[in-house]
Amino acid sequence: MDFTESDDIRQLRDTLRRFVDKEMPRDLVAKWDKENRFPREVFEKLAGLGVLGLTVPEEYGGLGRNIIGTMVVIEELARRSLAVALPYINAACYAGMNIVECGTQQQKEEILPRVVDGSMIFAYGWTEPDVGSDLASMRTRAERRGDTIVVNGAKRFCSGAGVSDYIYALVRTGPEEERYRNLTLLLIPPTQAGVTIEPINGLGLKGFPTTDVTFEDVELPLSSIVGGVEKWNGAWPMVLGSGLDVEKLEVAAMAIGIGQAALDDAWTYAGERQQFGKAIGNYQSVQHKLAEMKTRLHAARLMLYHAASLADRHLPCTGETSMAKLFATEAGKAISLECQTIFGAYGYVKDFDVERYVRDSLALPIIGGSSAIQRNNIYKWMKRQ
Template identity: 55%
Template sequence: MRPAFDEAEELSLLRGTMRRFVNDHMPRPEAARWDAESIFPVEVFRKLAALGVFGLSIPEEYGGAGRNIPATMIVIEELSRRGVAMSIPYVLAACYGGMNILECGNEDQKRALLPKCAAGELMLAFGVTEPDVGGDVASVKTTARRTGDVIKVNGTKRYITGANIADYIYTLVRSDDALPRYKNLSILLIPRTAKGVEIRKLDMLGLRSGAWTTEIIFDDVEVSVQNIVGGEAGWNEGWSYIAGPGLDVEKLEVGAIALGIAEAAVDDAWEYAETREQFGKPISNYQNIRHMLADARTDLHACRLMLYSAAGLAQAGRPCGIESSMAKLFICERAKQVVLNCQLIFGAYGCDLDLDMQRYVRDILILPIAGGSSAIQRNNLANRMRLRL
């Protein structure tokens, strides 16, 4: 399937490189095993790092290949066509690590951490959501109490992706109860192995890769003031970091994962329809099937245009909050319907645990919720476009 638009030559070359990597190092049986056994394929991850693609989110001065958000989305999209076992760890390093530290870290943190992110040697988990806090991010209850140069953290985070393999948890905390809402938040880099950090695996319907969905308990965890994202200037400035451009790009990351999964489902359903025979002819002869597949290709085309249009705005440093929310909302919702229709084309085979289609379904159902639910995106859009209350 050709791209939905004319990509720059270097982006098309990157897409071809990623497709060859997936074919050579992520065979279907292995991808199914990684999902079934929640495996993080470390050796494949190292081979991916050797391509240099982790540096696509990081400027050359910090050891990267040059900040290129559309290229980063291509890597996520193409890896996700074979499942999330590699695309989610890639996001933990290149995006949660590279993009967040680049945008929010102080110079010392950038010099120390970004070269490791660019090499695929450091990953961050995004520690925001809590048992009673989803979309209302500013209401986090995890506390950070500072005494001199030591900060003590207590609280619980839930539905945090990849904390079991991350080096740090990029943790939003309430750092001063005396200050007003939005002015009382900080972000800390909490080492996964710090004393008092307990990580529990949550058994989820989808996204069952080796980057687990987790609950994290912080019990009197102590970190240095050097672990404040942004340094001293970042204390009680966490809201400006969370609500900044990095969050807009996170929406695109989730959209790229959803798009990759939906593309894989359509490719499989297309091939199945041309080879599965009923009543003496391939089911691709039947109008209902033809229409479902034509609609699916149309939806994928629209999704690609929205994703890479918003990514282009982010790359140019232009405001893209509205466009990224639109892209996240549209792509995840349409991709979900595309995958469910592809499952219908497969019939009973679409529910067979030995085939990939059921994994596409399980994974896609999570994505309209992850990274800000569809309802939150609709609220964001109405608010940002100043719809009167």
């Protein structure tokens, strides 16, 4: 097995690092975090690199499916700020990949070119106040009244709804007891009459604000059904498509980016911070912490890109993506917390980025399917082997 990166991937990573250094300096990133502001002007510059086209076929202006390249972009952006990494995911993956796999021809023609040029972002409207991992228990309801769809219900933790073009909403379109046979995916504009968006003030993931969304008699045309009218009550197979596997990898890539940033900062600080007449990096206890952080990060990265290579080729990868998501997010959290211990009291104040790494990393084992859900997935996958 050859684990070396191809020349194209190395060049992509180098391009992203130059972009981050120029357009996402640390002082500006800290401001986005403090203000919880989406830096759209930076996102538009990112689109100019063409990387939003890594999930879009060439016929729509993209570069063709490249899941490994997509993960590289997420990792390198997250290494500096989730305020740009998250909207990249919401555009390239949530909008691009889902519409490629599930959209009608008209939806592809209208949406995919806008994904590539950076003018199209989706928010995921799946989680609800009483529904998390059990998506088949969805309670937000939609009904057809002639050529109009009417939606009522609520979504929670709908990140980016206030700055997105559509909420990619999973809704109930029949009796609750039928569960899997009456779910439908809709494209709901956040500006549509009857849509109310309220911010949620979370601990981390700042810069791409998460929200509560309420739908009250929201009226939509039939063209809002993802996949067309024939997919009314037919969303469950789309929910279980390869996009769900890639979503796990997106979160893993963010965790690796944050973990790499934490390790980099801890390494630098250990070489500079003087105690008892020498740099703290000369003490074996600190050296062991750094070695453990490096080892966890290396293992997480191998798991991520192995799973991404399977997803890239449309090969079965449910077990591999769950293992990557579980291991990488728990490793990212552990690395960030270890980085904080190396910084000591300074790791607890906002003058240092490590404080943000900790806040952001704590969310990653939860979003995109919790660690408990991933363990369930892995066990069920093992039983099928």
